[in-house]
Amino acid sequence: MSHQNKTEDINKLEEEDNFRGDLRTHALRKVSQQEGSCPTGSQSLEKLRRLRALDSKQDDKLANVLDAVGEFGTFQRRLVALTFIPNMLSAFFLYADYFVFTHQTPYCNTSWILAVGPNLSEAEQLNLTLPRARNGSFQTCLMYLPVSWDLNSIITFGLNYTEICQDGWIYPDSKTRSLVNEFDLVCGNEPSKEMVHTINLAGILSGSLIFGSISDRFGRYPAVLLSLLGMAIFGFGTAFVGSFRQYLFFRFMVSQAVVGYVISSVSLVMEWLVGEHRAHAIILEHCFFAVGHLAVSGFAYGIPHWRLLFLVGGMPMLPFVSYIWIVQESPRWLMMKGKVEEAKKALCYAADMNKTLIPPSLLKELHPLGKKLTKASILDFYNNKHLFKVVMAMGCVWFTVSYTYFSMNRKMKQFGMNVYFGQVILGIMDVPARLCYIFFLEQIGRKWSLTLTLTQATIISFILLFLPQELKSTMVVVLVLGQFTLASTVTVFFIYTAELLPTVLRSTGLGMVSLSWAAGAILSLTIFSQISSQLPIFLCCICSILALCFTSLVPETQDQPLYDSLHHLSRSSFQKDSLEENFNTYWRESRDLSPMKTGEEESLSDDASDEGLENTAPDDPPLILDPYDLSDAAPEKPYDMEEPSLDS
Numbered sequence: 001m002s003h004q005n006k007t008e009d010i011n012k013l014e015e016e017d018n019f020r021g022d023l024r025t026h027a028l029r030k031v032s033q034q035e036g037s038c039p040t041g042s043q044s045l046e047k048l049r050r051l052r053a054l055d056s057k058q059d060d061k062l063a064n065v066l067d068a069v070g071e072f073g074t075f076q077r078r079l080v081a082l083t084f085i086p087n088m089l090s091a092f093f094l095y096a097d098y099f100v101f102t103h104q105t106p107y108c109n110t111s112w113i114l115a116v117g118p119n120l121s122e123a124e125q126l127n128l129t130l131p132r133a134r135n136g137s138f139q140t141c142l143m144y145l146p147v148s149w150d151l152n153s154i155i156t157f158g159l160n161y162t163e164i165c166q167d168g169w170i171y172p173d174s175k176t177r178s179l180v181n182e183f184d185l186v187c188g189n190e191p192s193k194e195m196v197h198t199i200n201l202a203g204i205l206s207g208s209l210i211f212g213s214i215s216d217r218f219g220r221y222p223a224v225l226l227s228l229l230g231m232a233i234f235g236f237g238t239a240f241v242g243s244f245r246q247y248l249f250f251r252f253m254v255s256q257a258v259v260g261y262v263i264s265s266v267s268l269v270m271e272w273l274v275g276e277h278r279a280h281a282i283i284l285e286h287c288f289f290a291v292g293h294l295a296v297s298g299f300a301y302g303i304p305h306w307r308l309l310f311l312v313g314g315m316p317m318l319p320f321v322s323y324i325w326i327v328q329e330s331p332r333w334l335m336m337k338g339k340v341e342e343a344k345k346a347l348c349y350a351a352d353m354n355k356t357l358i359p360p361s362l363l364k365e366l367h368p369l370g371k372k373l374t375k376a377s378i379l380d381f382y383n384n385k386h387l388f389k390v391v392m393a394m395g396c397v398w399f400t401v402s403y404t405y406f407s408m409n410r411k412m413k414q415f416g417m418n419v420y421f422g423q424v425i426l427g428i429m430d431v432p433a434r435l436c437y438i439f440f441l442e443q444i445g446r447k448w449s450l451t452l453t454l455t456q457a458t459i460i461s462f463i464l465l466f467l468p469q470e471l472k473s474t475m476v477v478v479l480v481l482g483q484f485t486l487a488s489t490v491t492v493f494f495i496y497t498a499e500l501l502p503t504v505l506r507s508t509g510l511g512m513v514s515l516s517w518a519a520g521a522i523l524s525l526t527i528f529s530q531i532s533s534q535l536p537i538f539l540c541c542i543c544s545i546l547a548l549c550f551t552s553l554v555p556e557t558q559d560q561p562l563y564d565s566l567h568h569l570s571r572s573s574f575q576k577d578s579l580e581e582n583f584n585t586y587w588r589e590s591r592d593l594s595p596m597k598t599g600e601e602e603s604l605s606d607d608a609s610d611e612g613l614e615n616t617a618p619d620d621p622p623l624i625l626d627p628y629d630l631s632d633a634a635p636e637k638p639y640d641m642e643e644p645s646l647d648s
Contacts, residue, residue, distance in 0.1 A: 061365045062332060063274060063561045065347055068362055072277045073354030075328075079272055080281045082327070083265050084288040086228060086320055090258045091292030092299075092313040093235050097196055097251070098419055099300030100309065102178040106186040108143035108165035117151040122172060128154060131162050141165060141187035177305040183244040191244065194525045199248050203255025205518040211260030212511025213378075215267055216504065219337075221329040223264035223507070228320050230257030236314025239307040263510045270498045270506075271330040271562065272350075279441050279495045283434050286491045290430030297423040332503045336564055338368040376504040376566055381512060384566055387502075391509060393550040394497045395516040397450070400547040401489050402520030404457055404540045408482045410528045411464070411537070415472050426483050433487040445558035446496040451551055453489040458544035460485060464537045499557035503564045 070076070110129035114120065120128070130138045143166070144159035164187070171181045185191055215223035234253040241247045269281050296313065303309045328350065334343035344363055351358050381391050412422060440449045460482040467475055494510075501509035520543075527536045 061362070062335060062343075062564075065358060065362050065366065066272075066274050066331075068356065068358045069347055069351045070354035070356050071274055073350075073356065075350040075353040076273055076277065078353075079327070080269060080284065082320075083269060083281075083285050085316060086231070086261055086265070087285050087289045088292030088295060089231065089235070089313060089317055090261060091289045092296045093231065093254045093258055094200070095293055095296050095423065096300070096309065096313065097200065098423060099296070100179045100306040101185075101191075101193070101196075102176055102180065104171050104178065104180040104186065105173050106140050106169040106171055106181070106184070107138055108141070109167040109170050110143050110146075111167065112146045113151075113154070116149070116154070120151075126172075129159070175304065177307070179244065179247065179306055182306065183247075185244065194529055196248070196251075197525055198522060199252050200255045201518045201521050203252040204259045205515055207256030207259040208263065208511035208514035208518075210256065212263055212508040212514075214260075215264045215507030216333075216376075219329050219333055220264050220268035220271070220507070221327055223260060224268060224327060225321070227257045227260035227264060228317065230254070231261065232314065232317035232321060235310065235317055239310035239314065259511075259514060263507050263514070266494055266498055266510065267333075267507045268327070268330050271332040271503065272328075274561075275559070276442060278499070279446075280438065282495050282498075283438055283491055286434050286487075286494070287431050290427050290434070290487070293430065294424060294427035297420055297427060301420050330503075332562065332564060335366065335368070336504050340366055340368050376502075378505075378508060378512075380505065380566055381509070387505070387509070387566065389553055390497075390500045391512055393553045394493070394500065395513045396543075396550040397454070397489075397493060397547045398513045399516035399520040400454070400457075400540075400543040401486055401493065402517040403524045403543055404461065404520075405483070405486045406521045406524035407528065407536045407540055408464075408479050408486070410524065412476065412479045415476055417476065425480060426487075429480060429484045430487040433484045434491045437488045437492055441492065441495070441558075445556050446492065446499065447551065447554065447556045450489070450492045450496055451548060453485055453492055454544055454548050454551065456485040457482065457489060458541060458548065461537060461540040461544055465534055465541060496554075496557060499560070499562060500554060501563070502566055503562060504566065 107126060107130060110125060113125055113129050117125075126138055129144050131142055131144065133139050141164060142162045143164075145161040145163050147154070147159065149157075169181075169184050169186055174181055179185060211223055211227060214226065230253060234250045234257060238247065238250045238254065241250055265285070266282060269285070270278050273281055296309075299312055300309055303312065328346045329342070331343040331346050334340070334346065344366065347358060347363075381387055437449060437453075440452065444452070460478060463478050464475070464482070467478065469475065497510060497513060498506060524536065527539070
């Protein structure tokens with residue numbers, strides 16, 4: 001295609017956008033004429049929202065097909081249900097580290113004395129070979145230097161010279177088997193907790209980029225299967241590691257698989273469901289994640305061996321490789337890749353399971369988009385201003401949630417709360433925190449729901465900043481409320497961000513903003529390890545305020561179909577701004593002109609209304625506004641509005 005033809009197609013798209021803007025203005029005038037008076041502010045906002053939804057849905061032909069398939073039939077219910085157990089196990093693997101580093105009291109292995117006194121009991125052995133502290137207890141990391149005396153001489157004269165443990169350690173008081181006594185992580189060999197958390201966060205960071213790219217390039221279906229396979233291999237395989245370094249490597253790989261599954265499954269579910277069912281499905285997924293959090297706390301308390309804990313957590317993952325025969329690829333992703341026939345087969349399979357029939361006319365409307373519309377890369381997060389704004393705003397929110405969550409978690413540990421009790425409380429609070437936002441998401445939308453949760457987090461951060469540290473009970477209650485708020489923020493965030501991003505870069509975008517989660521967590525761990533003042537909580541306040549400001553930059557997505565390409569995202573953003581501007585302008589003009597209406601005009605209007613009523617049959621249906629009706633001096637359509645292809 002020549003450069004001139006490309007220019008003509010681009011001009012045609014611009015003229016189409018202008019024509020749609022004229023249609024919207026005309027539709028708004030018809031709204032006011034039908035109601036006979038100037039609309040109030042609340043009516044205006046409602047009409048504006050309806051027109052936006054109608055305009056967007058007209059462009060989204062796939063949404064009409066999904067409506068014909070069934071909004072939430074057997075296929076969709078099975079798809080959502082299949083995400084529950086992997087989400088539970090994802091929480092199991094992420095939170096297991098809290099329970100496998102239980103404290104152990106080590107003593108030096110002094111079995112050398114058994115060569116001269118084989119009948120010594122364990123208590124006698126320790127009494128003869130270990131020095132005591134001032135309080136009378138045995139020292140944990142020192143032993144008496146071995147000598148070549150006989151047993152009677154050792155008992156008579158005693159041992160005086162000490163050294164560090166040479167032959168390992170024993171744990172006579174231990175009732176559980178943890179990583180500490182399995183790999184002797186004591187007496188200078190203790191791993192830094194920050195280091196273990198950093199390994200997990202590094203896995204989340206790299207997995208976000210890797211699986212986000214895989215999901216957008218090769219499909220949601222292979223990304224979900226690959227992540228499930230990773231959790232099965234490395235989660236189950238953690239029980240068989242032979243060293244602490246191997247354990248860290250397996251934890252790194254599991255973290256990659258977990259974040260890969262979260263990103264891919266959210267994209268898959270969001271693209272198969274329509275309307276509020278998308279939000280409900282994500283909320284249920286996160287509720288089962290909280291159930292997994294509770295489960296790992298209970299199993300860790302009841303299972304005395306860390307290897308058995310990972311066996312119990314990893315075994316249920318093996319059957320879920322059967323996803324390969326059950327899960328269907330996202331039809332939106334297939335459409336974006338030009339695989340229209342495969343998309344139709346997936347849609348027909350879903351319709352057959354739902355026992356519905358898709359009209360052939362709707363299937364015929366599905367056609368591949370041009371390569372220029374479906375082409376996208378990671379550089380578009382910088383080059384496309386709308387996408388850049390979304391990623392920057394939601395990245396700031398995700399950074400704030402991560403930093404605040406880890407800061408409150410570390411703050412709670414400073415008060416000496418039992419690890420099992422603390423994790424159970426958080427798991428119990430997570431479920432109602434997420435469920436209660438079903439109401440808010442439906443009533444006030446995604447944007448205001450996220451603003452509400454961030455406002456609550458900001459208030460709680462300020463309370464923690466000024467609350468006296470001596471009030472430990474009050475401080476713990478406020479911290480628990482903060483965790484409650486952040487749990488709901490995470491759920492609203494995932495729903496909102498997935499709806500803001502276009503299909504062509506949805507998983508990559510979720511991976512990009514997940515980088516902010518890792519950054520916030522690492523910053524929190526670093527600050528708390530070096531600063532013990534209220535500075536970390538003060539930074540929580542600052543970050544929450546900034547996140548509120550950034551949230552105002554992104555548009556509402558409630559009742560809107562998903563964006564598919566960067567062109568649709570940019571055009572939709574332009575249309576929304578134009579529609580709002582035209583509506584506000586016309587509303588102001590109507591308010592200014594309405595008092596000037598003369599009695600004669602009102603009389604003519606009443607006569608016309610009476611005449612219209614006389615000419616209307618009693619059984620006629622009520623008038624339904626069509627925002628694209630070209631009657632009554634609507635703008636003339638200059639040409640066929642079929643979307644041109646920009647293929648070269």
